[in-house]
Amino acid sequence: MNYLVTGGAGYIGGTVSRLLLERGHRVTVYDNLCHSKKDALPSSATFVEGDIADADLLSRTLRNGKFDGVLHFAALIEAGESMKRPDIYFRNNTAGTLTLLECMQQTGTQRLVFSSTAACYGEPKRAPIEETDELRPTNAYGESKLLSEYMMRWFAERMGLRYAALRYFNVAGAIPGYGEAHEPESHLIPLILDTALGLRDNIRIYGEDYPTKDGTCVRDYVHVADLAEAHLLAMDSLATQESAIYNIGNGQGFTVREVIDSARRVTGREIPVIVEARRPGDPAVLVASSAKIQRELGWAPKFDQLDAILATAWEWHQKLRAV
Structure with missing residues (x-):
C-alpha cells in the first residue's frame, strides 16, 4: 500500500512512518519541518517539504501519489501554548485539517487516520475515560482537534470519507x-x-x-511503538468500516x-x-479506557x-x- 504521512518528520509520525516501511508499504512524508529536521526522516521515505495550509502543493502531492490513505499528524500540540495563542491552533490544526480534507476530496483519496487527543474530553467526570463520555475541552488545543473530528464526521456522512480518529494520551518511549x-x-x-x-x-x-x-x-502513558501499531490497525479497519473513534492508552x-x-x-x-x-x-x-480498540481491532499495549x-x-x- 502507498500512504501519505503528514507530520511524518515528528516523533509519532516518524515512528508510524518507520513501521509502515518495515511492513513493506510505501511512504511519502509531508512536513514543514517547523519542529523537526530532515535528519529525522526515514531514509527510504519520499519527502515533500510543505505546509498543511498549502492547498496547491497538498493537492498536487495527493494527485501525483495516488495514495491508498493518509495518516494525519501535522499539528501544533502544546496545550499551554494554545491558551496563550488559540488563534494559531485553530488556524494550523483545525483550518489545516479542513484544507487536507478538501484536497483529499478533490483527488479521490478517501481513507484517513487522524491523530486526535484525550484533550477532547477536558476535565472528565470519571476514569478511565470511554469514547462515549462528554466532550468538553478545557484548552484550545483540545478544541482545535475536536472541531477537526466534527468536520470529519460530516465529510464521512456527506462526501464518502472513511476515517478513524485516535484519541491518545501521553506518549513516551x-x-x-x-x-x-x-x-x-x-x-x-x-x-x-x-x-x-x-x-x-x-x-x-x-x-x-x-x-x-x-x-x-x-x-496515562502509552509507548510510541504500541501507538504506531494502533494507527496501522485503524487504517486496515477502514476497509470494512466507514468511521471509528478509539482511545489509545495503557x-x-x-x-x-x-x-x-x-x-x-x-x-x-x-x-x-x-x-x-x-x-x-x-x-x-x-486515563484512557482502550477496551473498544482491544475488542474491535485486537490491539493491546x-x-x-x-x-x-x-x-x-x-x-x-x-x-x-x-x-
Whole structure:
C-alpha cells in the first residue's frame, strides 16, 4: 500500500512512518519541518517539504501519489501554548485539517487516520475515560482537534470519507534508533531525562494541589511503538468500516511525581524538582479506557509498565544528547 504521512518528520509520525516501511508499504512524508529536521526522516521515505495550509502543493502531492490513505499528524500540540495563542491552533490544526480534507476530496483519496487527543474530553467526570463520555475541552488545543473530528464526521456522512480518529494520551518511549526530540522540548519525560543528564538544573511540577493521591496531575502513558501499531490497525479497519473513534492508552494512571520516581529508578540519578503554580487548562486526571480498540481491532499495549517505557526513552535520550 502507498500512504501519505503528514507530520511524518515528528516523533509519532516518524515512528508510524518507520513501521509502515518495515511492513513493506510505501511512504511519502509531508512536513514543514517547523519542529523537526530532515535528519529525522526515514531514509527510504519520499519527502515533500510543505505546509498543511498549502492547498496547491497538498493537492498536487495527493494527485501525483495516488495514495491508498493518509495518516494525519501535522499539528501544533502544546496545550499551554494554545491558551496563550488559540488563534494559531485553530488556524494550523483545525483550518489545516479542513484544507487536507478538501484536497483529499478533490483527488479521490478517501481513507484517513487522524491523530486526535484525550484533550477532547477536558476535565472528565470519571476514569478511565470511554469514547462515549462528554466532550468538553478545557484548552484550545483540545478544541482545535475536536472541531477537526466534527468536520470529519460530516465529510464521512456527506462526501464518502472513511476515517478513524485516535484519541491518545501521553506518549513516551522510543524504538531502536528513533525517539522523542521536539524543538523546543516541552514534554515531561524528555525534560526529566535532560535533568537526569545534567542538561537542566531541575524539573518543574506545575501544581501540587490537584485532587489526586499526591496532588500532582495523573496521566496515562502509552509507548510510541504500541501507538504506531494502533494507527496501522485503524487504517486496515477502514476497509470494512466507514468511521471509528478509539482511545489509545495503557489504562493506568501515573502522577507526575510517580513519573519522576520511575525516572530516578531507571536512570539512577537524583533529578531535582521545583514546584510551581498550576497551568491553565490542565485537567487533574486523564486515563484512557482502550477496551473498544482491544475488542474491535485486537490491539493491546506490549509496554504496560512505566519503568519499561522509560527505559527505552532513557536509552534513546542518552544517545541523542551524546551527539
